[in-house]
Amino acid sequence: MGTAGATGGGVDLSGRTAVVTGSGRGLGLGYARALSAAGAAVVVNDVDAEAAESAAKAIVEAGGRAVAVAAAVGSAETADALVSAAVDNFGRLDVMVTNAGVLRDKVLWKMTDEDFDTVVDVHLRGTFTCVRAAAIRMREQGGGGRIIVAGSPTGQRGTFGQTNYAAAKAGIVGMMRTWAMELARDEITVNALIPVAATAMTRTIPFFAPHVEALTRDGIPLPDALRKGEGFGTVEDVAGLVVFLASDAAAQVNGQAIGIGGDRLALWSHPxxxxxxxxxxxxxxxxxxxxxxxxxxxxxxxxxxxxxxxxx
Incomplete structure (x- = not known):
C-alpha cells in the first residue's frame, strides 16, 4: 500500500486508488467524497449513469480525481470493468468498497423469487464478484490492499420483512471472515462496516422517516437520542470509518465487523x-x-x- 498514512493530523491516501460501488448517491457517494478528500483517486460506480457522472464530476470540481463507470453490480463483467477502470485511469487498485445495494422488502409469504434473487444478486453476488476481481489485481500488483464490504444491522440480527436483505448481509459478513484469512498473507485486509445513517433506504423505516425528512428537507439536526442512543446519524458520520479502514492506520485491523452511525462506533462480536x-x-x-x-x-x-x- 506504499508509504501513505496518517500525516499532519489527518489520513493521507495520496497515490492510492479506490473503487466504490453504488456511489452515485447516499452512503456510497459519501464514501467516495471522503476518500477523495483524503487524497485517493476514485472510481465512482452506479447503475444510474447520470448519478455516476454527476458524482464523479463533483469530486473533480472539488479538486479530486475520479472517473465514472455506469453498470449494475452483480456480474463478473461489471467487477472486471471496475477494476480495469482503476488500473487504466490511475495505474493501480488499492481499495475496494462494496456498497451497492437494493431493497425488495416483503414478508416471507409474499416475497417472490424475483424479489429474493434481485437483492441477493446485487448485495451478495455483487460483493463476491467485486472482491474477487479486486483480490486478483491486488495480489498481482503486490503491496497489500484494503477491502471494505458493507454489512447491516439486519444481517447481524434480522429485521421483519427483509428475508432477502438479511440473508445477503449476513452472507457478506461470513464471506468477509473467510477472505480476511485467505488474503492475510498478501497484506490485504478485509473488514465489514455496519452503517446506520439517514439515507433513502432508512427513509423507508417508519420510525426514522420523519427525522430523515426533517434533516434532508429542513436541515433540522438529528436529536441526541438518535445520534447516541440509536447510533443513527448522517452519511458524513459514517464516511470516516471507510477512510480509516483504507489507511495505514488500520493495517492491523482485519476480519472485523465494525458498526458506525451518529456518535456511536462499535465492534460487533463474532457468533x-x-x-x-x-x-x-x-x-x-x-x-x-x-x-x-x-x-x-x-x-x-x-x-x-x-x-x-x-x-x-
Missing part, C-alpha cells in the same frame, strides 16, 4: 457458543433428554432476534 451442556454417560442427546433440560438451561436466557425497536 460463538453462548451456553454448552454435555450429555451424561457419553451416549449423546435424545429428544426427551433435551426437552427435560432445556427449560432450566438454554431456555432461561434465549437469544433475542431482530434489530431492537428504537427508543426515544
Amino acid at each position: 460463538s457458543e453462548r451456553a454448552v451442556s454435555f450429555a451424561a454417560g457419553g451416549g449423546g442427546w435424545s429428544a426427551e433428554q433435551i426437552a427435560a433440560v432445556w427449560p432450566s438451561t438454554f431456555g432461561r436466557s434465549p437469544e433475542t432476534v431482530g434489530v431492537p425497536a428504537p427508543q426515544l
